[in-house]
Amino acid sequence: GLLLGNPHYPWSGGRRFWQAQVTIPGELDVAGG
Numbered sequence: 906g907l908l909l910g911n912p913h914y915p916w917s918g919g920r921r922f923w924q925a926q927v928t929i930p931g932e933l934d935v936a937g938g
Contacts, residue, residue, distance in 0.1 A: 924936070924937075925937060
């Protein structure tokens with residue numbers, strides 16, 4: 906795992922980092938932010 910905290914980006918608003926996951930069974934399983 907990787908934990909990222911960038912002090913140059915705000916903690917809220919449109920420029921915030923978001924966690925996302927995409928799963929297609931038998932094809933693809935990725936997570937990131």
